[in-house]
Amino acid sequence: MNDYVVIGCSSSPRWCAISRKAGGLTLSDEARRVTSVDVAAESGFSQATVARAFSSPHLVSPATRETIEQAADKLGYIPNAIARSLKSQRTDIVAAVVPAQGEYWQHALISFGRQLAERDKQLLLFSFSDSADVARVIDSVQQYRVDGMILASANVTQVQLARLNRGAMPIVAFNQPAASGIIPSVSVDNAAGTAALATHLVEQGCRKVTFVGGRSETSTDQIRYRGAAQELGRHGAACAYLEAGSFSYDSGYKAAAHLAELDELPDAVMVSGDELAFGVLDGLRTLGISAPDDLLLTGFDGLPQASWAGYDLTTLVQSIDSLAEHVIDLLLSAQPETEIADIVVPGTVRVGKTTRRLSNG
Amino acid sequence: MNDYVVIGCSSSPRWCAISRKAGGLTLSDEARRVTSVDVAAESGFSQATVARAFSSPHLVSPATRETIEQAADKLGYIPNAIARSLKSQRTDIVAAVVPAQGEYWQHALISFGRQLAERDKQLLLFSFSDSADVARVIDSVQQYRVDGMILASANVTQVQLARLNRGAMPIVAFNQPAASGIIPSVSVDNAAGTAALATHLVEQGCRKVTFVGGRSETSTDQIRYRGAAQELGRHGAACAYLEAGSFSYDSGYKAAAHLAELDELPDAVMVSGDELAFGVLDGLRTLGISAPDDLLLTGFDGLPQASWAGYDLTTLVQSIDSLAEHVIDLLLSAQPETEIADIVVPGTVRVGKTTRRLSNG
DNA sequence: GTGAAAGCGCTAACAC
DNA sequence: GTGTTAGCGCTTTCAC
Numbered sequence: 001m002n003d004y005v006v007i008g009c010s011s012s013p014r015w016c017a018i019s020r021k022a023g024g025l026t027l028s029d030e031a032r033r034v035t036s037v038d039v040a041a042e043s044g045f046s047q048a049t050v051a052r053a054f055s056s057p058h059l060v061s062p063a064t065r066e067t068i069e070q071a072a073d074k075l076g077y078i079p080n081a082i083a084r085s086l087k088s089q090r091t092d093i094v095a096a097v098v099p100a101q102g103e104y105w106q107h108a109l110i111s112f113g114r115q116l117a118e119r120d121k122q123l124l125l126f127s128f129s130d131s132a133d134v135a136r137v138i139d140s141v142q143q144y145r146v147d148g149m150i151l152a153s154a155n156v157t158q159v160q161l162a163r164l165n166r167g168a169m170p171i172v173a174f175n176q177p178a179a180s181g182i183i184p185s186v187s188v189d190n191a192a193g194t195a196a197l198a199t200h201l202v203e204q205g206c207r208k209v210t211f212v213g214g215r216s217e218t219s220t221d222q223i224r225y226r227g228a229a230q231e232l233g234r235h236g237a238a239c240a241y242l243e244a245g246s247f248s249y250d251s252g253y254k255a256a257a258h259l260a261e262l263d264e265l266p267d268a269v270m271v272s273g274d275e276l277a278f279g280v281l282d283g284l285r286t287l288g289i290s291a292p293d294d295l296l297l298t299g300f301d302g303l304p305q306a307s308w309a310g311y312d313l314t315t316l317v318q319s320i321d322s323l324a325e326h327v328i329d330l331l332l333s334a335q336p337e338t339e340i341a342d343i344v345v346p347g348t349v350r351v352g353k354t355t356r357r358l359s360n361g
Numbered sequence: 362m363n364d365y366v367v368i369g370c371s372s373s374p375r376w377c378a379i380s381r382k383a384g385g386l387t388l389s390d391e392a393r394r395v396t397s398v399d400v401a402a403e404s405g406f407s408q409a410t411v412a413r414a415f416s417s418p419h420l421v422s423p424a425t426r427e428t429i430e431q432a433a434d435k436l437g438y439i440p441n442a443i444a445r446s447l448k449s450q451r452t453d454i455v456a457a458v459v460p461a462q463g464e465y466w467q468h469a470l471i472s473f474g475r476q477l478a479e480r481d482k483q484l485l486l487f488s489f490s491d492s493a494d495v496a497r498v499i500d501s502v503q504q505y506r507v508d509g510m511i512l513a514s515a516n517v518t519q520v521q522l523a524r525l526n527r528g529a530m531p532i533v534a535f536n537q538p539a540a541s542g543i544i545p546s547v548s549v550d551n552a553a554g555t556a557a558l559a560t561h562l563v564e565q566g567c568r569k570v571t572f573v574g575g576r577s578e579t580s581t582d583q584i585r586y587r588g589a590a591q592e593l594g595r596h597g598a599a600c601a602y603l604e605a606g607s608f609s610y611d612s613g614y615k616a617a618a619h620l621a622e623l624d625e626l627p628d629a630v631m632v633s634g635d636e637l638a639f640g641v642l643d644g645l646r647t648l649g650i651s652a653p654d655d656l657l658l659t660g661f662d663g664l665p666q667a668s669w670a671g672y673d674l675t676t677l678v679q680s681i682d683s684l685a686e687h688v689i690d691l692l693l694s695a696q697p698e699t700e701i702a703d704i705v706v707p708g709t710v711r712v713g714k715t716t717r718r719l720s721n722g
Numbered sequence: 723g724t725g726a727a728a729g730c731g732c733t734a735a736c737a738c
Numbered sequence: 739g740t741g742t743t744a745g746c747g748c749t750t751t752c753a754c
Contacts, residue, residue, distance in 0.1 A: 407740065409741060409742075410741075413739090413740085422739060422740090425739080444746090446746090447746045448746050
């Protein structure tokens, strides 16, 4: 056979034991739909006491609790959260309406999920690919009487927002600057972010910048562009806008070709999102244009890949966890009559090799 | 100010209109908790007819439906899915228990969400970072009486699996080969996948391969390694196993250093997952070792980034969408007494530049 | 500390 | 077609 070689690495060297256990489990046959009434009959207590033993154990004597737990175990009883919710008007579920595409949203989603879990809440996911679906999705969310709703990046109109009947269900908009003033929102400071990146570029001597956006009609793009353009303008530098078509890698890759076709390359390219930036970077590389040698390049978001050695992108790092924490705080502490909060979290500039000139200036 | 330059790209060139709408919406003040009884009173019909108008519109005359819809709109009535579920014993929700970390799982999650949405079901997310949590999470899932449960990659013991009371709730394991025979499962054909990659490497003349795994105790690693080792052995090639410690980029990056420390570099490195492979690739590059010049390198999963020009990784592409479709089919068509299905979906080899030698041989 | 009883808002027979 | 009625499985007063 082979000459196997064992190499240690993370812990002690060890060989894979490839085992295959045979099946064969004793499963309870027909234990389905056991209710608190069954447990009551089994334990000799009333249904009410059984319910209390699970929902407010401190109201039940230890001995009783013990008896009931044994009966419940024996029958395989699991409390029914649906019935609890119907009565208590709380589901312990938070809905998240999130775009189906994009690295950034996936990370945000995971962060929401994790932080909600820490607070014993679950995340009901509603993803949408076409923002035309959002209205339908929102209706669907409302049917579930969730404890709150996170609305991410959906380009919802004010009319749709109005239909949400503020007050009936806490809602927080996430990275959707246009929602500001209508529903509570949490965003990174987009304008300050691109401004900070612009400052960095000016310090590197850039005078002529092209901003590559995803879609110009998104408020994200608008605000990020404006932040960059204003700051660059303040230093007498120019800032053009190039629309890539979407925030995806592929769009960035294609946009790179447009950049290369220009009469003269800009000093620097600011890209509206990291994923898009990776595409631009790779596209430019393919065309023989490299950052930082031929031009400087920045992203926005601070995705993990930006730190990967293959890219090492200068970008604005959003702390997604901290944003998510704000979202959830806002959602779960929602006072009906509080004024609308608009939380703007600053990001931090990460300087990578895409703007690090060996000979500075 | 600036010298702005407008550049067209995706569609026609256009400038960002940066507008900011002022707030001011008329929101219904106290429309909360409107029930079908309220709509009944408003419309003059019975509660049952109102309910029917929403749940089975075809059983209600058009005129009645119209009247009821108007009353409902006026009051802002939205059917309560919780109450519906309690009665109908269907929630239209599927739970997914998924690892919190890892590109691959994030993509899978999104795919589940999208495909469930197409079937008018929602996804209740339970993510876990520590697999010790899984048992607790599973208990939590069961309380919600969801219509089904997707169990991804959780290293669940047979005892835990037994607690799931097969029959009470349809469950499908996703990419968790160890579940095979106990609960229905869907996985990519891991062994055939690494075998195919191994064949490809042998064809490129490789004789000495190191397999970089994430964690050796995972069945994923074991099966992938075995598939590779057997195929390589068949061709008289050697296959060592190196454990990186996890499936993350960072682990791969560090593992690269261990590879470089070996007395002699292998001909090829097969990495157990793409994300890990990106780390290995970048780590090796940093150390001046490049693929395909110094050694060949393969990944596994077929993440989008594998196709990015920066990596262009040879890998085994799993069609996550097709896997997810099988999972959902299995879940929603679950016959109580069907024998346990184990679906294994083949992957396809994607040849990238990490195994493409300019001078072949 | 425990039990009895009244719902939470809907669905699904069953009558008419 | 529409109304009446009886629950779904829990929580939550209110007695005792």
